[in-house]
Amino acid sequence: MTSSLIRGRPRRATAHIRVRVTHAVLGALAGAGWLVLPVMTAELHDPVPVASAGTVPGAAAPQQDGTSAADLVLPLIAGVTAVALAGYGYLRRTRRARTRTTPGTVSAQPPVPTPADSERQARAALRLADDCVRASREELTLVAELFGEKQTEPFTQALRAAETELSAAFAIWRRYEEGVPQEAGARRQALVGVIGRCAEAGRRLDAEAAALDRLRGLDEAEEGGDRGVGAALVAAEERFRELAARAVTAQETLAALRERYAPPAGGPVAGYVEQAKDRLLFATARLNEARQAADTGDRQRAVRHLRAGEGAVVQAGVLVDGVERLAARLREAAALVPAVLTGAEAELAAARRGPGRTATAGPQARPAHADLVLAAVREELTGGPYDPLDALRRITRAVERPGGSRSGVLDTAALLVARGSVAGAEEFVAVHRGAVGAEARARLAEAVRELAAGNTARADAVAGEARGLAERDVRAYGTPRLGTEAATAGLAGAVLGGVLLAETPDAGPPAAYGGPRTRSRHQD
Known part of the structure; x- marks a missing residue:
């Protein structure tokens, strides 16, 4: 017990205690010196004389007694001062130890979160994990088209595992909303389970993010990365042109739905064509910037704009x-x-x-x-x-x-x-x-x-x-x-759609395959 407390004490506090102990020892030594000094002085400078026959015994006694009392005053004051200083230091250390919050003490224990705090944490974890799964699924659809199912199988398995964990977390949360379980401790454990499942979903995706970048040739340390960025740009631009043509057809289809069916029939897709055009407008700007960055050899900037353009193209397709x-x-x-x-x-x-x-x-x-x-x-x-x-x-x-x-x-x-x-x-x-x-x-x-x-x-x-x-x-x-200008360029729609993560004033980095730790890795 003592050794663990000593190990847990801050180094600065230990140094202060050493200084106080040193002061106390010096005070004690000074007091002892003052006590010994009169004896040494008497032996060196005032030896006891041999009594003569005519001298009255005890005549010099009063003078010797007065000298001894005066010599003891200063040592006594020094000793009392040293004891007082040591006691004061002890009291301060005791009082500080009672109010100090150091690791291992009861006061250092983190406060237990309230049910409302735990529910907020669970909601945030569910939303974050769901965003990670959705962004990972979007990028993986593009990668599978480029490299085939065989090479992307590890990433597909990680995504499925993350989806399974997230589905279980949502199921636990839904039962929690319905009041199951009812006991307070069990409900706290249910929320812990939700947060833990979401964390595991993110961990599965984080574990494969770097390998996916290497497969695509987007890793800075990967040789031939410029070819990987170029191939991804070609594929994104082809899909962009296809969707631009389909968006025009979708506009005509929506007009036909309004003529043929009652207005509520087309309600579920109201505004979809306009939003698709907005995503495509954003994709145009980002893919062009990615092309320019790739031509100048700025791979990091090229990858960032490429991922933003890809995300917008995928959502336009949806x-x-x-x-x-x-x-x-x-x-x-x-x-x-x-x-x-x-x-x-x-x-x-x-x-x-x-x-x-x-x-x-x-x-x-x-x-x-x-x-x-x-x-x-x-x-x-x-x-x-x-x-x-x-x-x-x-x-x-x-x-x-x-x-x-x-x-x-x-x-x-x-x-x-x-x-x-x-x-x-x-x-x-x-x-x-x-x-x-x-x-x-x-x-x-x-x-x-x-x-x-x-x-x-x-x-x-x-x-x-x-x-x-x-x-x-x-x-x-x-x-x-x-x-x-940002709204005209489709930036607002990209933030609303989660294409950009809105983590910085410039709308943040693009979302990528990965969990909470790696999904925002493509940034300047």
Whole structure:
């Protein structure tokens, strides 16, 4: 115990104690010197005389006694002073030891975080880990196109492992939000589990970041790095030109959707074409700067602008794909609606045949309510433009039941609706991740789990919640204030989309494959 405390004491404090001990010893030596000095003086300069016959014994005694008392005054004062100094130093050391916070003492223990603090840490960890996974997935899609699946397999495995850890963290967090577990200590451990899972997801990605740069030829120490940057630039520019043409087509597709279907049908992709053009504008500037930097031999600057341009190109692709996928789903849904109506009416007819059939084949909702829903959908079919996906959603929910089999066309319709909802929420979060919080991401992760488990109705509902929360976060976040020139160059959209990490006043470095430790490594 003593040795450990000594080892834990600061060196400066030890030096002060040595000085005090030295002062005390010197004071004691001075006092002892004053005590011995009279005796030495008496022996050297005033030897005891031999008494003569005529001398009266004891006549000189008074003079000797007076000299001895005077000689003892100064030594006594020095001794008392030394003792007082030593006592004062001891008291100061004792008082300081009681109030000092050194490692190993009780007062040095870190304070226990409150539940609110732990929840904030868990939310921040979830958001950071989700951002790392999404940015890593974006870059890996480009790398796989250049090098093939075989060479990128280690990075794909690391990404899958990170996705698994993150999914588990979101599942723990979702149960925590629902009040499970209930005991306070167990809830604290649940939050620790969330943070630990997120940290492990980031560690898996961090471990492969340097190897990915070496494969791409982006590492400063890698020979032939200029060729790696050049090849990546060529691939990014080719994809950019393809997306520029597709963005024009997507604009036409969106206009056709507005004419053919009711306005709410195109709501999930409202503004996507404009955002795609904004990302492409940003990509144009960054890829040009990367080309110039590569030509002058400034590889670090070239890599930074290359990654920013690549990220913007990928997000432009997500936005354009979103418009095209919605158009395809609406066409498929419109073709399914008549058959789904027929299947729903067959379900209702089976429910009305008797109580014995209702328990196994009857719908969960009341037949009268289902009849109203089906009648409203039939009226929409003949009344002009309508939203086919919303029609399928209402039909499948009207005849939904907790268990048992139902007609295949109804299951097909429910799956189409759920996939569309989950994909729409995923696209929105992906291109707005700079503003979307942990709650929306957690709902989206839950929707993905429900869809994988075959719970289509639940997946559709939770995906709608996720989309609503994400849109709320984006409205609250607003537009980053980066100046007129920055907004014109698409910088604000890049920050909103998480292409740039906004860690510095100039919007920060681009996001790259990796965890929290390596994702911002491409910076000047």
